[in-house]
Amino acid sequence: MMATYPDDLYYSKDHEWIRVDGETGTIGITDHAQEQLGDVVYVELPAVGATFEAGAPFGSVESVKAVSELYLPIAGEIVEVNAALADTPETVNSDPHGAGWMVRVSIKDAAELSGLMRGAAYTSYVQDEGGE
Amino acid sequence: MLASMGKSDIMELFESIPERLRLSRPLNLPAPKSEFDLAAYFRDLADRNRTSGDVFLGAGVYDHFAPVVIDHMALRSEWYTAYTPYQPELSQGTLQAIFEFQTMVCQLTGLEVANASLYDGSTAVAEAVLMALRVNKGRHRVVMAASVHPHYRAVVNTYLRNSDVEIVEVGFDSTGRIDLEAAALDGNTAAIVVQSPNFFGVIENLDDICAAARDAGALSVVGVAEAMSLGVLKAPGDSGADIVCGEAQSFGVPMSFGGPFVGFFATREKFVRQLPGRLVGRALDSHGQLGFVLTLSTREQHIRREKATSNICTNQGLFMLMATIYLSTMGRKGLREVAEQNIRKAHEAAARIASLPGYTVKFSGPTFNEFVVSTPRPARQLRDELAAGGIVAGVPLDRYYAGMDNDLLIAVTETASIESIDRLVSALAEFGGAN
Amino acid sequence: MGASDVKVPAAAGHIVRNEDLIFERSRAGRQGYHLPDLGIPEKDISSMIPGELLRDDIEGMPEVSEFEVVRHFTRLSTWNYGVDTGLYPLGSCTMKYNPKINESIARFEGFGKAHPLLPEFLSQGSLEILRQLEDALAEITGLPHISLQPAAGAHGELTAMLAIRACHAKRGHVRKTVLIPDSAHGTNPASAIMCGYEVHGVTSTSAGLLDPADVERNMTEDVAALMLTNPNTLGKFEEEIDKVCEIVHAKGGFVYMDGANMNALMGISRPGDMGVDCMHLNLHKTFSTPHGGGGPGAGPIGVVDELEPYLPNPRVARNADGTLQLNFDRPDSIGRVRAFVGNFGVLVRALAYIYTLGADGLREATETAVLNANYIKHRLEDVYALAYEGSVLHEVVFTDRRQQAFGVKNSDIAKRIIDYGFYPPTMSFPLIAPGAIMIEPTETESREELDLFIDSMRAIAEECEQTPDIVRSAPHRTRMGRFDETAAARKPVLRWQPEKGKVAGA
Structure with missing residues (x-):
């Protein structure tokens, strides 16, 4: 498991991350989430143009024997989905914070970012959860 | 065993059931029967059913010839005393048989993926409608031909009785085919459901129906209650059908008073994640050998629980196996030969009956092995009178369709002998006059 | 015998050949069937059905001899493990012996060749089986009305929940949620959702049982039913089930019992006497009908008087002269849940099992x-x-x-x-x-x-x-x-x- 999570991302309690680039955010699941899930076999993603509120389910990610809903960390409209995951879902396992990204959204309200965790906070959040 | 656990009375093991909830008397059931008495008792009950003689019933259940090899194989108890193949290392037999069944369903329907079977034809059609509503989320209208089997329509209505979906029934014209104009497919229509051959035995024009569905963005669902027709008719998938599902009882499965049967279900590859029921896929084992496993189970209730594609847990394993053995035995040519015998015999019977005074074949559309005859007297009365004499002439349609009191649905399969057809025709002639 | 004496069996000498898919065995021109002569002149098919509605071929369908079919499916069968092979301790699935006489009985021609749409006077044997099984299951469960129509346990759950919803609707308030303990089978929530209900979880106690206090907290007049399993999926009897039923009833809800584990209660305790309003039975578990490699099952449901009007159509009814008929005249029925009266072949086997064992x-x-x-x-x-x-x-x-x-x-x-x-x-x-x-x-x-x-x-x-x-x-x-x-x-x-x-x- 990743010892510390980088500070250039924001993290949600549902274990999604978001990388902000201007008005666009790139979203995926964290290294912790992919490890809990095991080998990813399928990622279900929304259509481009769909809009979601913060915390709304926008898709799901599946391993052989488990399914997890994906929740959007902040409200926005889907502007791009990672189509490559259809053929290579294993990227979510091998590079969760990079090539394993899932959707890009146009951020509706950047103020919502303040409700998310940064690296250090998420690192200890994961540690606490693991100790349960 | 009790003593080894330090117990003296078996009831000590039931301590968790409070006294107040225990039954204080023996169950009131008949005294136990020996094997000999049991067999005699059930033989007597079986003999009270009429199953031999001249029976021309179809309507979703067909008397086809089933080679004995099917039952001999199905009686190997490694098949029927196993459970769902959860542990692939001990279940390769069942898994490979399911894979073969899935393949055959694809070959017959002209589609790309098929599941391991559902309860029966009616629930398969109901599951198809539910799947179409998942695929076309946001659409709330389902068009269903009135010529779909009335029992199937009833099941669809039961399954959807608590949804906000409007089910619109569309009638038929003088050919017996769906009145496609009246279907008024629109942007709110999730699916159009037809059956072919339909309940009247008439083969629908699937090319047109599927094209209309495609234009409206609706899924075309083709129910097949007489799977034998797939041996000779154009595969519905080749007409553009999105879901082809129905009843495979015709493939070597006994009529058994209505079940257990085998629902089959096939669709396009792009919808595989929306498919209900179990699926078997090819897999490699740790030695690199090809074998089979249950796969894509994340669609199912035991993992996804309330978000599952269906609540279905079992398939119809044993009867799916029988259908697979039937199809293997009859094969590429045999299936077609049987299907053609059905057509020839049914058309011969229809022609002879139509030549009787007072009788006509009701619909002008092309038929497979079943057809509706308009009778000179109420069909139910006629049916009962003939049945008393040992000929079950068909299914009266009065209880299914208003205004069809004088219509009889007659099925003629390859098992009907020419002598038997002769007797039917003579009896219809004899009883056709008013009395 | 101590644990150390038990060894993995020594190398087996038996060789089972690999077996290709039936399609790979196929060779053009082989056949495994022989049809009788048609008996009438062979008219051209396209003279009866327009050519554009016909197919040329069934591409890929196998062509094999009868013996090849036998060898193929015999070999495949040897790769399966059934309860006839050995102990099959699959929890919750009740893999008990399937008596052979029941297989013979279900194959009697009078049953196997019975068409479901035969006029009732020619189906009295089948209807008698249905009625007698209903009576026996009513006695065993303590629930007076049985519908044999559902094809499997999950199908029974769906049927019963549809009946519950119909009953609430008739009373004027369909309600919103169904309470389901966290130990439940996955079919329970999936069935409740198919009936249009939301699912609300109830947490088990540290002893793995339902907590009446938690049920009480969650039980409102918006809750349609509690779906529980008894004995539950841990094999434990819900010791306070009667109290739980009272709590649910006090708010006008129904108690549904998943009867997957009825094998632990036959002749000892009856759900109807506990306060349960409806339940399903898995005939392939409790009543020894074969599991068939994953079906067919049969999932009859039993209900109290109040739910009877909503059971699926048709119901078997006895006429004054002792004969039986199917009754469709039931305006409040939820309708059909499958095409015909039930998985009859399974029902015959279950009745044979009950009659073999009797009460004791x-x-x-x-x-x-x-x-x-x-x-x-x-x-x-x-x-x-x-x-x-x-x-x-x-x-x-x-x-x-x-x-x-x-x-x-x-x-x-x-x-x-x-x-x-x-x-x-x-x-x-x-x-x-x-x-x-x-x-x-x-x-x-x-x-x-x-x-x-x-x-x-x-x-x-x-x-x-x-x-x-x-x-x-x-x-x-x-x-x-x-x-x-x-x-x-x-x-x-x-x-x-x-x-x-x-x-x-x-």
Whole structure:
């Protein structure tokens, strides 16, 4: 498991991350989430143009024997989905914070970012959860 | 065993059931029967059913010839005393048989993926409608031909009785085919459901129906209650059908008073994640050998629980196996030969009956092995009178369709002998006059 | 016999050949059937059906001889393990012996060739079977009205929940939610959702039982029903079920009981007497009908008077002259849930089972099932951790807690027991017991077979400590090793297709 999570991302309690680039955010699941899930076999993603509120389910990610809903960390409209995951879902396992990204959204309200965790906070959040 | 656990009375093991909830008397059931008495008792009950003689019933259940090899194989108890193949290392037999069944369903329907079977034809059609509503989320209208089997329509209505979906029934014209104009497919229509051959035995024009569905963005669902027709008719998938599902009882499965049967279900590859029921896929084992496993189970209730594609847990394993053995035995040519015998015999019977005074074949559309005859007297009365004499002439349609009191649905399969057809025709002639 | 005496069977001498797919066996021109002569002149098919509605061929369908069919399916069958092969301790599935006489009876021509739409006066034998089974199941469950229509347990759940919803609707308020304990089968929430209800979870106590106080807290007049399983999926009897039923009834709700575990209650206790309003039975579990490699099942439901009007159509009714008929005149019925009256072939077998055992026999079956489960618990609880302490009825749930210390998981233990010649217990269920190993021996196993299984499980526990690698890499003695299910799910291959450019048999 990743010892510390980088500070250039924001993290949600549902274990999604978001990388902000201007008005666009790139979203995926964290290294912790992919490890809990095991080998990813399928990622279900929304259509481009769909809009979601913060915390709304926008898709799901599946391993052989488990399914997890994906929740959007902040409200926005889907502007791009990672189509490559259809053929290579294993990227979510091998590079969760990079090539394993899932959707890009146009951020509706950047103020919502303040409700998310940064690296250090998420690192200890994961540690606490693991100790349960 | 009790003593080894330090117990003296078996009831000590039931301590968790409070006294107040225990039954204080023996169950009131008949005294136990020996094997000999049991067999005699059930033989007597079986003999009270009429199953031999001249029976021309179809309507979703067909008397086809089933080679004995099917039952001999199905009686190997490694098949029927196993459970769902959860542990692939001990279940390769069942898994490979399911894979073969899935393949055959694809070959017959002209589609790309098929599941391991559902309860029966009616629930398969109901599951198809539910799947179409998942695929076309946001659409709330389902068009269903009135010529779909009335029992199937009833099941669809039961399954959807608590949804906000409007089910619109569309009638038929003088050919017996769906009145496609009246279907008024629109942007709110999730699916159009037809059956072919339909309940009247008439083969629908699937090319047109599927094209209309495609234009409206609706899924075309083709129910097949007489799977034998797939041996000779154009595969519905080749007409553009999105879901082809129905009843495979015709493939070597006994009529058994209505079940257990085998629902089959096939669709396009792009919808595989929306498919209900179990699926078997090819897999490699740790030695690199090809074998089979249950796969894509994340669609199912035991993992996804309330978000599952269906609540279905079992398939119809044993009867799916029988259908697979039937199809293997009859094969590429045999299936077609049987299907053609059905057509020839049914058309011969229809022609002879139509030549009787007072009788006509009701619909002008092309038929497979079943057809509706308009009778000179109420069909139910006629049916009962003939049945008393040992000929079950068909299914009266009065209880299914208003205004069809004088219509009889007659099925003629390859098992009907020419002598038997002769007797039917003579009896219809004899009883056709008013009395 | 001690654990150390139990060994993985020595190398088997039996060779089972690999068996291609039936499609790969196919050779053009072979046939396995022989049809009778048509008896009439062979008219051209296209003169009866327009050519554009016909197909040319069924591409890929096999062409094989009858003997090849026999050899193919016989070989495949030998790769299966059934309860006739050996102990099949699959918890919650009740893999008991399937009496052979029932197979013969279900095949009587009068049953097998009975068309469901025969006029009723020609179907009296079939209708009599339905009626007698309804009567017997009503007596066993204490619920007065039985519908035999549902095709399987999950189908029974759906049917019963539809009836409950229809009843609430008739009363004027359909209600919104259904309460379901966290130990429930996955079919329960899936069925409730199909009826248009939301699902609300109820947490089990540390003893693995329902907490009446928690039910009380959650029970409102918006709750349509509580769906519980009794004995629950941990094999435990819900000791306060009557109180729970009172709580639900006080708010106008119904109590639905998943009857998957009725094998632990026959002749001992009746759900109807506990306050349960409706339930389903799995005839393929409790009443010995074969599981068939995953069906057919049959999932009859029993209900109290108030729910009877909503049961599926048709119902079997007795006429004044003693004959039976099907009654469709029931305006409040939820309608049909399948095309015909039920999985009749399964129903015949179940009735034959009940008539073979009678009242005392059914009770004895229950007692022996509970005895066998407790014997296994007694003899394994020192080496495997129990998921929950306390008494159990017909099944016992252990976990892999102790074995995990050696890096061995329940799924590894499952694969290793295969090497000892047994089918594995149920794993990964119930969800409230992580690492579950759920064992249900049923009443039909002898003490010798139980001992052999127990000694094997003990030997594996020893292996977990001393040679965990052997367990982790099991099975070692099967034709096939462990499968790569991940790769299978990523790139699913769900049917055979002819290789392009390759002619079969070339």
